[in-house]
Amino acid sequence: MTSPSSSTVSPHTKSDLDLLFEFLRFRSISTNPDKASEMHSCADWLRRLLNEGGFTAEVAETGGHPAVLAKGPHVPGRKTVLIYGHYDVQPADPLNLWTSPPFDPVIRNKRIFARGATDNKGQILAHILGAIRLLQAEGSLPVNLVFLIEGEEEVGSVNLAEFIRARRNELRCDIIAVSDTGMVAQGWPTLTQSLRGIAAMEVIVRGPSMDLHSGVFGGAVANPAAALVRLLSLLHDDEGRVAVPGFYDDVTPPTPAERAALAALPLDEVDFQRETGALLLTGEPGFTTLERIGIRPTAEINGLTSGYQGEGTKTVLPAQASAKLTFRLVPCQKPSRILDLVAIHLRNHQPASVEMEIVRGHSGMPYVMDTRSPWCAAALRALEQVFGRPPALMREGGSIPIVQTFRELLGCETLLLGLAAPDCRAHAPDENFPLENFEAGIRLHQILLRELADA
Amino acid sequence: MTSPSSSTVSPHTKSDLDLLFEFLRFRSISTNPDKASEMHSCADWLRRLLNEGGFTAEVAETGGHPAVLAKGPHVPGRKTVLIYGHYDVQPADPLNLWTSPPFDPVIRNKRIFARGATDNKGQILAHILGAIRLLQAEGSLPVNLVFLIEGEEEVGSVNLAEFIRARRNELRCDIIAVSDTGMVAQGWPTLTQSLRGIAAMEVIVRGPSMDLHSGVFGGAVANPAAALVRLLSLLHDDEGRVAVPGFYDDVTPPTPAERAALAALPLDEVDFQRETGALLLTGEPGFTTLERIGIRPTAEINGLTSGYQGEGTKTVLPAQASAKLTFRLVPCQKPSRILDLVAIHLRNHQPASVEMEIVRGHSGMPYVMDTRSPWCAAALRALEQVFGRPPALMREGGSIPIVQTFRELLGCETLLLGLAAPDCRAHAPDENFPLENFEAGIRLHQILLRELADA
Numbered sequence: 027m028t029s030p031s032s033s034t035v036s037p038h039t040k041s042d043l044d045l046l047f048e049f050l051r052f053r054s055i056s057t058n059p060d061k062a063s064e065m066h067s068c069a070d071w072l073r074r075l076l077n078e079g080g081f082t083a084e085v086a087e088t089g090g091h092p093a094v095l096a097k098g099p100h101v102p103g104r105k106t107v108l109i110y111g112h113y114d115v116q117p118a119d120p121l122n123l124w125t126s127p128p129f130d131p132v133i134r135n136k137r138i139f140a141r142g143a144t145d146n147k148g149q150i151l152a153h154i155l156g157a158i159r160l161l162q163a164e165g166s167l168p169v170n171l172v173f174l175i176e177g178e179e180e181v182g183s184v185n186l187a188e189f190i191r192a193r194r195n196e197l198r199c200d201i202i203a204v205s206d207t208g209m210v211a212q213g214w215p216t217l218t219q220s221l222r223g224i225a226a227m228e229v230i231v232r233g234p235s236m237d238l239h240s241g242v243f244g245g246a247v248a249n250p251a252a253a254l255v256r257l258l259s260l261l262h263d264d265e266g267r268v269a270v271p272g273f274y275d276d277v278t279p280p281t282p283a284e285r286a287a288l289a290a291l292p293l294d295e296v297d298f299q300r301e302t303g304a305l306l307l308t309g310e311p312g313f314t315t316l317e318r319i320g321i322r323p324t325a326e327i328n329g330l331t332s333g334y335q336g337e338g339t340k341t342v343l344p345a346q347a348s349a350k351l352t353f354r355l356v357p358c359q360k361p362s363r364i365l366d367l368v369a370i371h372l373r374n375h376q377p378a379s380v381e382m383e384i385v386r387g388h389s390g391m392p393y394v395m396d397t398r399s400p401w402c403a404a405a406l407r408a409l410e411q412v413f414g415r416p417p418a419l420m421r422e423g424g425s426i427p428i429v430q431t432f433r434e435l436l437g438c439e440t441l442l443l444g445l446a447a448p449d450c451r452a453h454a455p456d457e458n459f460p461l462e463n464f465e466a467g468i469r470l471h472q473i474l475l476r477e478l479a480d481a
Numbered sequence: 482m483t484s485p486s487s488s489t490v491s492p493h494t495k496s497d498l499d500l501l502f503e504f505l506r507f508r509s510i511s512t513n514p515d516k517a518s519e520m521h522s523c524a525d526w527l528r529r530l531l532n533e534g535g536f537t538a539e540v541a542e543t544g545g546h547p548a549v550l551a552k553g554p555h556v557p558g559r560k561t562v563l564i565y566g567h568y569d570v571q572p573a574d575p576l577n578l579w580t581s582p583p584f585d586p587v588i589r590n591k592r593i594f595a596r597g598a599t600d601n602k603g604q605i606l607a608h609i610l611g612a613i614r615l616l617q618a619e620g621s622l623p624v625n626l627v628f629l630i631e632g633e634e635e636v637g638s639v640n641l642a643e644f645i646r647a648r649r650n651e652l653r654c655d656i657i658a659v660s661d662t663g664m665v666a667q668g669w670p671t672l673t674q675s676l677r678g679i680a681a682m683e684v685i686v687r688g689p690s691m692d693l694h695s696g697v698f699g700g701a702v703a704n705p706a707a708a709l710v711r712l713l714s715l716l717h718d719d720e721g722r723v724a725v726p727g728f729y730d731d732v733t734p735p736t737p738a739e740r741a742a743l744a745a746l747p748l749d750e751v752d753f754q755r756e757t758g759a760l761l762l763t764g765e766p767g768f769t770t771l772e773r774i775g776i777r778p779t780a781e782i783n784g785l786t787s788g789y790q791g792e793g794t795k796t797v798l799p800a801q802a803s804a805k806l807t808f809r810l811v812p813c814q815k816p817s818r819i820l821d822l823v824a825i826h827l828r829n830h831q832p833a834s835v836e837m838e839i840v841r842g843h844s845g846m847p848y849v850m851d852t853r854s855p856w857c858a859a860a861l862r863a864l865e866q867v868f869g870r871p872p873a874l875m876r877e878g879g880s881i882p883i884v885q886t887f888r889e890l891l892g893c894e895t896l897l898l899g900l901a902a903p904d905c906r907a908h909a910p911d912e913n914f915p916l917e918n919f920e921a922g923i924r925l926h927q928i929l930l931r932e933l934a935d936a
Contacts, residue, residue, distance in 0.1 A: 208697075222696060226794045235758020236578060236909045240781045241677060241879030242663065244809055245773035247759045251782035251804075252717060259714035262707060303690025303800075304702045308834040318700035326695045327706035328797050333784035334805060338512055338636060339681045339842045340571065341807050341880075342783050342908060345758075349706075350789060352796055354699055379763045387794045424696030453694065 035074040037158045042468065043138075043461075045075065045155065049113075049147050050131040050140040056091050056114035056181045065091045065177050068113050072096075072154075072175055079158030081173070086193070088185040091177030095196070098157065098171035106170040107478055108199040109157075109471075110428065110440070111150025111206065112179035115142035116453045123455035137458040145452035148459035149205035149445045150175055152467025160472045168479035172199060179206075182388070183428050190435045201401045201478060202432050205467060207422055207444030211292045212460065215409035215417035217402065218442035220320065220394040223355035224425040225364045226387030229254065229372060230348040233380045237333065237342040244343050248379030251332040254347040257372050257382075261325045261351075265311045268325045270371045273364065278357045280321050288316045291418050294448075301449060320421025324354045325368075352387075354423060361389030390427035395439060404477035405441045412470045420444070443470065490529040492613045497923065498593075498916075500530065500610065504568075504602045505586040505595040511546050511569035511636045520546045520632050523568050527551075527609075527630055534613030536628070541648070543640040546632030550651070553612065553626035561625040562933055563654040564612075564926075565883065565895070566605025566661065567634035570597035571908045578910035592902075592913040600907035603914035604660035604900045605630055607922025615927045623934035627654060634661075634883070637681075637843030642886045649890060656856045656933060657887050660922060662877050662899030666747050667915065670864035670872035672857065673897035675775065675849040678810035679880035680819045681842030684709065684827060685803040688835050692788065692797040699798050703834030706787040709802040712827050712837075716780045716806075720766050723780045723808075725826045728819065733812045735776050743771045746873050756904045775876025779809045780823075807842075809878060816844030845882020850894060859936035860896045863929040867921050875899070898925065 037045065052068035055061045069085045069092045076083035076096040083096035091114060118128035118141045126132045131140035138148065157171055174197065176186050190197055209216040233250035234243070263269040280288075293316055299307050309318035318324075328351065333344030353364050369384050376382050395402060397419060409417040422442075429440040445467045451457045492500065507523035510516045524540045524547045531538035531551040538551035546569060573583035573596045581587045586595035593603065612626055629652065631641050645652055662673040688705035689698070718724040735743075748771055754762050764773035773779075783806065788799030808819050824839050831837050850857060852874060864872040877897070884895040900922045906912045 224696070224796070226796075233759055236906070236911075238757055239879060239908045240779075240783055240807060241679070241809055242877070242907070243757060243774070244781045244878060245764045245777055245779040246753075246762050246770045246878075247757050248761075248763050249781055251785050252713070255710040255713040255782065255785070256717070258707070258710040262711070298701075302693055302698060302702050304688055304834065305836065306703075306834050307701050308703050308832075309700045315701045319698070322700055324695075324700040326699045326704055326796075326798060327710065327787070327802075328695060328795060329788035329790045329799070330706050330709070330785045330802060331790045332782070335784050335786040336512065336572070339805060339807065340512070340783060340908075341679070341681075341781075343781055344784065347782075347785060349710075350794060352695060352794065354696055377763075379759065379761055381760065422697070423699060423701075424694060454691065 035071055035078060037075060037079045037155065042155050046138065046148060046151050046464065047131045049151055050142055051129055053129050054114050054177065055117050056178050057117060065114065069094050069177060072113060076154065076173065080161045088189045090185040093177060093189060094173065094175040095193070096173040098161065098167050100170050104170050105479055106172060106199040107475060108172045108174060108197060108202045109153045110174050110202055110204045111153065112146045112176045113150070114177045114180050115145065115147070116180050120455065125456055133461065136461050138461060138464065139456060139458045141457055143457050143459035144446045144450040145457065146179065146206050148464055149467060152445065152464055153205065153471045156468040156471025159468065168475050171475065172197065186428060187431045187435065190431065194435060197436060199436065199438060201438055202440040203443060203474060204440055205443050205445045206426065207442045208446040208448060209444055210418040210420050211294065212447045213413065213462070214292055215413035215415065216420045216444050217405055217409060217417050218420045218422045218444055219397050220421045221392065221426050221429065222423055223359065223361055223390050223392035225353045225355060225361035225389040227351050227365055227368065228348060228385040228387065229257070229351065230346060230383040230385070231257070231380050232346045232383070234343065234345050237345050240341045240343040247343060248377060249343050250380050251344050251347040253377055253380045254332065254349060257375055258327060258349055260371065260375055266308065267310050268323065270325065270367050272367045273323070276359045276363070277323060280317065284321070285317065287419055288320060288421065289314065291316055291420065297448065319423035321356055323356050323359055326352050328352055354425070355392050357392050357394050359392065361391065390425050391430050393429050399439065400481040401439060401441060401478065404481035405443060405474065408470060408474040408477045409443065411473050412466050490526055490533060492530060492534045492610065497610050501593065501603060501606050501919065502586045504606055505597055506584055508584050509569050509632065510572050511633050512572060517546070520569065524549050524632060527568060531609065531628065535616045541644070543644045545640040548632060548641070548644060549628065549630040550648070551628040553616065553622050555625050559625050560934055561627065561654040562930060563627045563629060563652060563657045564608045565629050565657055565659045566608065567601045567631045568605070569632045569635050570600065570602070571635050575910065580911055588916065591916050593916060593919070594911060594913045596912055598912050598914035599901045599905040600912065601634065601661050603919055604922060607900065607919055608660060608926045611923040611926025614923065623930050626930070627652065638883050639843065641883060642890065645886060645890045652891060654891060654893060656893055657895040658898060658929060659881065659884070659895055660898050660900045661881060662879070662897045663901040663903060664899055665873040665875050666749065667902045668868060669747060670868035670870065671875045671899050672860055672864060672872050673875045673877045673899055674852050675876045676847065676881050676884065677778070677878055678814065678816055678845050678847035679882065680808045680810060680816035680844040682806050682820055682823065683803060683840040683842065684712070684806060685801060685838040685840065686712070686835050687801045687838070689798065689800050692800050695796040695798040702798060703832060704798050705835050706799050706802040708832055708835045709787065709804060712830055713782060713804055715826065715830055721763065722765055723778065725780065725822050727822045728778070731814045731818070732778060735772065739776070740772065742874060743775060743876065744769065746771060746875065753903065771876070774878035776811055778811050778814055781807050783807055809880065810847050812847050812849055814847065816846065845880050846885040848884045854894065855936045856894055856896060856933070859932035860898055860929065863925060863932045864898060866928050867925045898929070
């Protein structure tokens with residue numbers, strides 16, 4: 027398939043859906059080095075669309091994949107709103123699990139199926155088209171509008187903080203809005219009020235200087251894999267709480283009102299469980315599923331490696347064993363403090379017979395919106411107007427480190443107005459985006475700008 | 482590198498060392514399915530060598546990798562000796578830890594470095610060349626000699642018992658000799674009087690039907706890696722004993738005389754520790770290093786696999802986690818009983834939130850020789866003549882399940898005359914075989930045949 031990079035990108039002659047299909051056909055997989063030119067074509071397509079639609083747009087180099095930066099007509103005295111999104115997508119493999127090809131969008135059951143349909147092309151394009159259609163209809167926008175659409179969200183936004191620092195003056199704004207989160211139920215308007223933080227580490231236990239014959243030496247030399255599993259078994263107690271001393275010390279306990287709000291959210295636990303394929307839902311005792319994901323911290327093993335991993339048996343006593351760990355954090359836990367506590371806990375139980383190295387990885391602070399702010403109020407009004415019911419206030423389990431970067435570098439808050447359906451299959455085969463969410467997203471953008479202008 | 486499979490294999494024109502180097506160049510990794518043709522080439526090389534050396538040799542199909550079966554000139558009334566060995570080797574990875582390529586043998590510090598140098602190509606070729614050179618020099622052998630050299634020792638000799646059953650008449654013998662064990666110290670002649678048994682299993686813990694986003698789902702869905710490490714942590718108690726209920730029930734306690742004999746062996750613990758690279762020697766409380774290896778059973782984790790294992794972080798909640806386990810057994814433990822006990826122990830602690838599959842692997846009974854037999858006396862005399870000192874009686878930690886099969890199917894005992902140096906690095910990078918052990922092995926074979934003829 028060739029990219030539609032050289033055709034006209036005219037919002038005047040093409041329908042919203044035609045434009046989304048064009049956008050979805052780009053194989054803009056940021057983690058894939060041989061997709062660099064396709065990434066650039068996709069960014070340029072956005073630039074031309076925004077230019078045709080009345081914005082001043084550029085493909086801006088970042089040191090990695092480029093970002094698209096676009097500004098609407100500037101009217102002094104109006105508030106400035108920045109819309110952030112990303113045009114890069116996750117890899118599409120395993121391809122054989124897709125019902126239709128991931129970069130050949132189709133509509134089935136009133137949903138658009140394609141890689142990136144929800145994450146994030148469908149959602150960011152709804153904002154772009156909302157603005158362009160409003161400008162077409164009315165000749166102006168109620169706010170000064172800036173789009174920042176990056177190409178490295180799926181690889182950790184590695185160059186974005188530096189880009190924002192360098193272009194800080196052009197990105198100055200009053201409020202930021204992002205649609206890259208989920209709806210608590212399909213069609214149920216949702217404002218995400220918090221994100222968990224993250225702290226990552228790798229634990230490497232070393233024993234003999236090479237893999238030994240487990241018969242010849244086994245019994246007389248400590249096995250690093252056995253030492254590692256004993257250490258990792260100390261991360262949780264028998265009931266599923268994190269067992270690292272001090273781990274919960276800084277956790278702000280939920281208020282009865284917060285717990286009641288979460289309990290009122292329309293999460294379908296049966297659907298949720300079915301979606302994961304797990305036998306049952308489980309976790310920290312005394313908390314509901316939404317609480318376990320939204321307001322409680324976790325310790326997760328993301329990977330284990332040791333010794334022989336091929337077919338059959340190899341009787342080695344492995345030289346080393348390692349684990350990748352991440353901790354999801356909630357207010358007011360601090361990533362560095364948590365990594366310290368885990369390291370101390372592991373060191374306290376480290377047997378004398380093995381060495382242990384602890385490598386700290388990336389981290390991000392937990393994020394919480396002040397839902398009483400005028401910005402939140404404006405966003406909630408816009409959501410209710412579009413969807414016809416009071417929005418849910420969601421606490422997301424994932425982390426979007428960029429919102430913390432915005433707070434630090436631009437000094438302003440981020441509204442997370444998710445348009446993803448619970449079964450959108452982001453990052454998985456058969457990713458999809460309901461047509462009604464795409465259309466609602468376009469209307470939401472227009473109403474949001476008006477509400478923010480008055481906030 | 483191409484295999485030397487089509488060149489001449491003549492013991493008349495080639496030196497012992499040239500022949501060993503040719504043998505070592507075959508990448509005869511039995512566990513690796515794409516090495517089937519290389520395995521066959523290696524077997525055929527042995528056949529041609531033995532044929533050229535005066536034996537009637539064939540590459541015999543077994544259902545798996547072929548075995549090489551060869552017979553020397555038959556003289557009625559003479560005793561029949563069977564020499565068993567194997568031409569298959571362990572995988573060579575991790576390749577980056579080898580000083581020189583594993584299938585490109587070189588000599589450094591009077592040692593031959595290559596995968597299989599000790600285990601078992603160097604040792605079995607010493608026997609073959611000992612016989613061929615004796616036949617060249619004297620025109621006859623003091624016994625009727627049979628070689629059985631299999632290609633599946635490193636994958637549990639899965640087809641050998643059936644092969645022996647089918648060819649039992651041709652394999653009938655009075656005594657079997659094997660060099661696939663260690664010397665208690667380099668140059669110290671050693672007869673291994675016992676081997677540990679083995680029982681292998683793989684434990685696979687399954688949770689969600691795919692890797693989940695550990696932020697979005699973490700805390701509400703059980704993590705199979707966390708479940709696995711908790712289960713595996715129950716294999717041992719805090720002091721290093723195996724904690725599987727009933728595990729030690731059938732273990733025959735050592736007599737004071739046996740403990741005294743082990744204590745008298747010239748094991749240099751400092752050397753032993755240095756060789757492993759471990760920080761210290763450790764193991765079951767109340768036993769010495771040689772006892773822990775020779776007469777006490779163990780539970781070892783040979784490999785761990787789960788989730789993301791590449792560079793950096795990937796925030797997955799893994800769909801599954803698995804471990805490879807082996808148990809080394811001593812008289813009178815039975816492999817099937819031990820696997821039952823472990824499975825019961827794991828099932829008793831399996832959380833309801835994950836599925837667990839237990840796959841049983843290969844197994845072998847522990848083996849003990851009667852050291853007062855005339856065969857043992859002959860072997861000890863041969864060892865003393867070659868090495869110039871009284872041999873040590875060793876209890877090996879490794880397992881050679883085939884000796885149990887020989888006992889059952891051929892009704893005779895196996896002499897274990899190890900030529901492996903303590904620091905031979907069998908199964909590990911930089912496996913090596915001292916030149917003097919290769920040469921001593923050739924002499925040992927010749928003297929052994931004479932001693933066994935008179936036994």
